[in-house]
Amino acid sequence: MPQPLPSWRSGKARDAIVEFVNAVTVQGGVDFVPPPERIAVFDNDGTLWCEQPVQVQVAFAQARIRQLADADPTLKDRQPFRAFLEHDLATIHTLGKEGVFEVAFAAHSGVTIETFDKLSKAWLAETRHPQFGRRYTELVYQPQLELLDYLRANGFKTFIVSGGGADFIRAFAEQTYGVPPEQVVGSTVNTKLQETDGHLELMKLAELQSFDDREVKVQNIGLHIGRRPILAFGNSDGDLAMMRYTLSAPGRRLALLVHHDDNEREVAYDRDFRLSPLVEALDKADDYGITVVSVAKDWAEVFPPQA
Amino acid sequence: MPQPLPSWRSGKARDAIVEFVNAVTVQGGVDFVPPPERIAVFDNDGTLWCEQPVQVQVAFAQARIRQLADADPTLKDRQPFRAFLEHDLATIHTLGKEGVFEVAFAAHSGVTIETFDKLSKAWLAETRHPQFGRRYTELVYQPQLELLDYLRANGFKTFIVSGGGADFIRAFAEQTYGVPPEQVVGSTVNTKLQETDGHLELMKLAELQSFDDREVKVQNIGLHIGRRPILAFGNSDGDLAMMRYTLSAPGRRLALLVHHDDNEREVAYDRDFRLSPLVEALDKADDYGITVVSVAKDWAEVFPPQA
Numbered sequence: 001m002p003q004p005l006p007s008w009r010s011g012k013a014r015d016a017i018v019e020f021v022n023a024v025t026v027q028g029g030v031d032f033v034p035p036p037e038r039i040a041v042f043d044n045d046g047t048l049w050c051e052q053p054v055q056v057q058v059a060f061a062q063a064r065i066r067q068l069a070d071a072d073p074t075l076k077d078r079q080p081f082r083a084f085l086e087h088d089l090a091t092i093h094t095l096g097k098e099g100v101f102e103v104a105f106a107a108h109s110g111v112t113i114e115t116f117d118k119l120s121k122a123w124l125a126e127t128r129h130p131q132f133g134r135r136y137t138e139l140v141y142q143p144q145l146e147l148l149d150y151l152r153a154n155g156f157k158t159f160i161v162s163g164g165g166a167d168f169i170r171a172f173a174e175q176t177y178g179v180p181p182e183q184v185v186g187s188t189v190n191t192k193l194q195e196t197d198g199h200l201e202l203m204k205l206a207e208l209q210s211f212d213d214r215e216v217k218v219q220n221i222g223l224h225i226g227r228r229p230i231l232a233f234g235n236s237d238g239d240l241a242m243m244r245y246t247l248s249a250p251g252r253r254l255a256l257l258v259h260h261d262d263n264e265r266e267v268a269y270d271r272d273f274r275l276s277p278l279v280e281a282l283d284k285a286d287d288y289g290i291t292v293v294s295v296a297k298d299w300a301e302v303f304p305p306q307a
Numbered sequence: 308m309p310q311p312l313p314s315w316r317s318g319k320a321r322d323a324i325v326e327f328v329n330a331v332t333v334q335g336g337v338d339f340v341p342p343p344e345r346i347a348v349f350d351n352d353g354t355l356w357c358e359q360p361v362q363v364q365v366a367f368a369q370a371r372i373r374q375l376a377d378a379d380p381t382l383k384d385r386q387p388f389r390a391f392l393e394h395d396l397a398t399i400h401t402l403g404k405e406g407v408f409e410v411a412f413a414a415h416s417g418v419t420i421e422t423f424d425k426l427s428k429a430w431l432a433e434t435r436h437p438q439f440g441r442r443y444t445e446l447v448y449q450p451q452l453e454l455l456d457y458l459r460a461n462g463f464k465t466f467i468v469s470g471g472g473a474d475f476i477r478a479f480a481e482q483t484y485g486v487p488p489e490q491v492v493g494s495t496v497n498t499k500l501q502e503t504d505g506h507l508e509l510m511k512l513a514e515l516q517s518f519d520d521r522e523v524k525v526q527n528i529g530l531h532i533g534r535r536p537i538l539a540f541g542n543s544d545g546d547l548a549m550m551r552y553t554l555s556a557p558g559r560r561l562a563l564l565v566h567h568d569d570n571e572r573e574v575a576y577d578r579d580f581r582l583s584p585l586v587e588a589l590d591k592a593d594d595y596g597i598t599v600v601s602v603a604k605d606w607a608e609v610f611p612p613q614a
Contacts, residue, residue, distance in 0.1 A: 036481065113533075114535075166530075167533065170533045170534075174343065181532065181534050182489075182531065182533055182534075190526075191526050191530075193522040193548060193552070200525065200551050201555070202552075218507065219498050219500060222498050222509045223473075224489065224531060225488065226420075226477045226491060227477075228421075241500060241507065245500070248508070
């Protein structure tokens with residue numbers, strides 16, 4: 001059998017993962033966890049795929065707002081739409097993650113969830129990252145793809161718990177990560193059940209239902225998953241509550257934090273990224289028992305090989 | 308191989324199920340559905356287990372309100388608590404499903420989700436049905452247990468979508484139905500993330516978050532499952548939107564409705580059961596393309612054999 005996790009370099013982070021998985025899967029071991037309880041939760045933006053210079057969904061919202069502005073030119077003079085239309089990153093960054101995503105969700109409303117799925121898939125298929133030049137779904141982290149596979153091969157059920165929109169992530173997560181729609185927890189808008197010619201459809205409304213960030217991630221784990229994860233992986237303070245919740249129970253548990261410290265192969269950033277800062281989780285990782293993963297040191301590859 | 312569905316009598320309902328499953332699973336067939344899209348949703352109360360004389364969770368809430376009334380005797384004079392304490396079914400029935408469940412959810416608050424799980428499991432283990440004398444988890448429908456197994460053996464993923472409380476159903480659904488917590492969608496209360504001695508816990512609040520009935524079932528399918536089911540099974544008007552939504556898309560689809568018409572082996576009821584009436588779904592089943600399942604005629608057994 002080939003060694004698991006080939007894109008993970010030997011070191012503390014890889015060892016922590018392999019030792020944890022061995023401990024919870026050895027039948028009869030003191031740390032054994034039955035398969036149904038092997039729940040692993042992953043943040044998406046910055047944990048499974050690149051979130052620089054802005055989260056992918058922000059770029060998607062920009063594209064959609066451009067379409068809406070063609071229909072209603074007054075949007076061009078109104079903030080925060082203007083910032084999106086002019087790609088004014090400085091202003092966009094000041095909106096904060098929730099502000100940006102709220103604009104995004106408004107831009108995503110007025111369609112059925114099935115139409116939204118088609119729009120998302122089409123945009124992801126045709127759009128390339130402004131710097132890296134590859135499709136966004138190719139800017140996923142190769143070590144994390146291997147980790148998801150490794151966990152599932154060891155009886156884990158893998159979930160995404162993201163501040164991004166659940167319906168947007170569902171449009172690609174099954175094909176890209178092997179995570180089916182029902183295992184994607186994310187931010188959501190309210191929906192309306194609408195009948196047209198005797199057919200029922202769910203229409204997305206421009207009303208934020210849940211902004212799945214910080215403590216809301218834990219509340220949504222309770223709502224959607226209904227049991228406490230034993231492994232959590234994040235990359236920002238928005239994931240800290242989820243990581244701490246995962247660690248806050250008896251038995252063997254693992255929380256991991258990606259630290260983006262590689263300006264050669266990706267983008268180095270942490271506390272100054274205003275759309276999703278990493279401060280407390282990094283400063284207190286040791287206190288909380290969180291394992292920090294360095295992109296520069298722990299990952300032999302960052303992105304999958306070019307086709 | 309033994310015949311599937313031994314507790315289903317030959318007839319239109321059983322034929323409809325077997326023909327449907329064959330059609331969507333034959334590789335290369337015109338109606339083939341890939342396994343990840345084989346989503347089946349089941350109501351719980353009255354569809355998977357007995358909901359007479361009141362939904363099981365109402366009985367659980369009564370027991371809990373009795374405990375609360377010991378601590379606060381003024382509850383004994385206040386409605387709707389008094390009706391629960393005096394087992395005044397006539398008054399309880401007038402509250403409607405949402406009214407009753409709201410009282411129930413209030414009675415379930417003030418504990419962590421893990422404590423609630425333990426309370427639910429303990430009560431289900433020690434309590435017996437007032438007429439049938441068996442544990443509630445033994446008053447599940449044997450034909451439905453076989454159907455859940457049959458669907459899963461054919462690559463379906465089975466979900467519960469119930470007006471009952473998600474956390475209550477999660478306490479027994481995995482063991483009783485083979486449905487894990489993350490595949491249980493139900494009514495929910497808001498939760499609060501609480502830190503005690505450095506440990507994070509989710510506390511259940513006395514605030515209704517979602518009453519998972521009628522059109523809300525469809526909205527919650529969108530929220531939790533993220534794709535349209537191809538099979539839906541219910542027993543009341545509360546399930547009609549979910550059944551119609553399931554049928555409202557191209558491709559082969561199946562919606563089934565239990566009609567409780569057997570006063571010998573269970574309880575015969577439909578339009579006059581005020582806690583969860585069956586009127587429109589029965590009257591318009593043919594128009595909507597819903598297959599009616601008669602307990603008296605289609606089920607050879609109702610409950611599992613006595614141990």
